[in-house]
Amino acid sequence: MTAVNTDPVAISPSSRVAWERAKRSIGGGVSSGLRGDFQPYPIFVDRAQGPLMWDLDGREFIDYIGAWGPMLLGHSHPDVIAAVAEELPRLQMPGTGHVLEYEAAEAVLGAVPGAEKLLWSNTGTEAVQVALRLARAWSGRNHIVKFTRAYHGWHDSVFASVAEHGEGTRAVAHSKGQNPRVLDDLIVLPFNDTEQAAKTLARAAELDIAAVLIDPILNSGGGVEPDPEFLAVLRQTCTEHGVVLIFDEVVSGFRVARGGAAERWGVTPDLWTLGKALAAGFSQSAVLGRAEIIDQVTVDVYHAGTYNGNPVALAAVKAAMHAYSSPGVYDSLEENAAHLENGVAAAAERTGAPFGVHRVASIMWVYPTRGDDDTADALAIELAARGILLLPRGEMFVSMAHTREVVDRTIVAFEDAFAAVSASNPS
Numbered sequence: 001m002t003a004v005n006t007d008p009v010a011i012s013p014s015s016r017v018a019w020e021r022a023k024r025s026i027g028g029g030v031s032s033g034l035r036g037d038f039q040p041y042p043i044f045v046d047r048a049q050g051p052l053m054w055d056l057d058g059r060e061f062i063d064y065i066g067a068w069g070p071m072l073l074g075h076s077h078p079d080v081i082a083a084v085a086e087e088l089p090r091l092q093m094p095g096t097g098h099v100l101e102y103e104a105a106e107a108v109l110g111a112v113p114g115a116e117k118l119l120w121s122n123t124g125t126e127a128v129q130v131a132l133r134l135a136r137a138w139s140g141r142n143h144i145v146k147f148t149r150a151y152h153g154w155h156d157s158v159f160a161s162v163a164e165h166g167e168g169t170r171a172v173a174h175s176k177g178q179n180p181r182v183l184d185d186l187i188v189l190p191f192n193d194t195e196q197a198a199k200t201l202a203r204a205a206e207l208d209i210a211a212v213l214i215d216p217i218l219n220s221g222g223g224v225e226p227d228p229e230f231l232a233v234l235r236q237t238c239t240e241h242g243v244v245l246i247f248d249e250v251v252s253g254f255r256v257a258r259g260g261a262a263e264r265w266g267v268t269p270d271l272w273t274l275g276k277a278l279a280a281g282f283s284q285s286a287v288l289g290r291a292e293i294i295d296q297v298t299v300d301v302y303h304a305g306t307y308n309g310n311p312v313a314l315a316a317v318k319a320a321m322h323a324y325s326s327p328g329v330y331d332s333l334e335e336n337a338a339h340l341e342n343g344v345a346a347a348a349e350r351t352g353a354p355f356g357v358h359r360v361a362s363i364m365w366v367y368p369t370r371g372d373d374d375t376a377d378a379l380a381i382e383l384a385a386r387g388i389l390l391l392p393r394g395e396m397f398v399s400m401a402h403t404r405e406v407v408d409r410t411i412v413a414f415e416d417a418f419a420a421v422s423a424s425n426p427s
């Protein structure tokens with residue numbers, strides 16, 4: 001085991017100073033909820049390239065935060081940056097029409113089999129909101145089925161039963177200040193429970209169910225491979241009972257396959273929501289789906305947003321779609337992610353560290369098999385001290401820029417960090 005300084009002061013000294021300063025002017029010190037949970041503190045990043053980030057002191061880190069999902073191509077992919085740099089001085093925001101709106105739309109629809117049309121918005125949260133409105137208008141019903149532990153954005157209507165197991169099918173609000181009344185319209189079911197889903201959907205008309213909203217890989221629940229039978233039954237019962245099936249592929253889109261979970265598991269929803277990797281690090285999301293459902297916006301469903309279809313973000317979307325279609329990129333992503341999983345699992349075994357490894361495509365979780373959040377935090381600190389960054393609670397986004405060499409360096413750091421955690425917590 002290599003001795004490293006895990007004193008929080010030493011990991012990223014300037015970040016520590018910046019973190020204290022940020023907390024004085026920004027609520028919570030961060031721009032998005034969970035970023036405050038990074039251990040020992042959020043690293044303040046000066047620049048990033050490919051799989052690497054450098055802090056304010058110029059210290060290099062291998063990055064598995066991936067900006068919480070978008071950086072599937074790694075940081076500042078040259079084609080994405082070139083497209084954005086070309087667009088930026090030419091057209092910032094016309095507020096009418098521009099060709100990238102349909103060129104990027106055509107590229108996205110070309111990547112996602114079965115999707116016929118789309119609407120642009122800015123964030124995953126917004127896209128989900130639009131999808132729910134389209135589904136309610138289409139079905140003429142009101143209730144939404146979601147699954148336990150699934151996160152679909154922070155808006156009141158579905159920010160429920162994200163961490164809690166809930167009581168039966170009743171939604172549990174995740175934040176103080178949410179409107180409790182809208183949660184009466186949510187039905188929460190267990191993920192991968194085919195029988196209960198089929199039973200509930202058979203009563204869709206009586207229960208006033210408009211849509212089933214599912215993140216097919218249950219990313220916020222630690223990542224779960226969907227049972228193909230479960231997805232197939234959802235598809236079939238939604239069709240039979242007039243329910244709109246929405247795949248929330250804000251995380252899984254382009255990541256578990258170019259055509260997302262729908263392609264990987266061979267089930268075509270009525271609507272998809274996409275975000276994150278869609279614009280490879282720019283703010284852009286979309287709702288895709290059957291033309292007749294999307295086209296309700298031309299009749300009586302309202303969809304709007306000042307920043308929707310921003311040319312700079314759409315230049316990034318178009319470049320990202322091109323990069324995702326390069327031959328072999330998904331094969332090497334899978335190879336490197338599998339190599340990382342095997343290497344980290346073997347390191348845990350060799351060192352006897354109480355950690356398990358779990359992976360869905362290019363997303364990996366390293367979780368304590370004994371102990372609690374403190375054990376996970378201790379590992380995060382040991383890893384940060386060795387130049388490896390992952391998400392709070394051990395989630396890791398592998399990108400197409402993580403080479404075999406970078407993955408090998410990561411595995412060495414994990415072995416060392418595991419040994420350090422084991423040494424300080426002998427079982």
Ligand SMILES: Cc1ncc(COP(=O)(O)O)c(C=O)c1O
Nearest residue numbers: 123124125151152153215250251
């Ligand atoms: C499955 C899923 N849907 C929606 C969202 C919300 O996306 P955004 O953070 O862009 O609003 C997220 C964010 O993590 C997500 O994981």
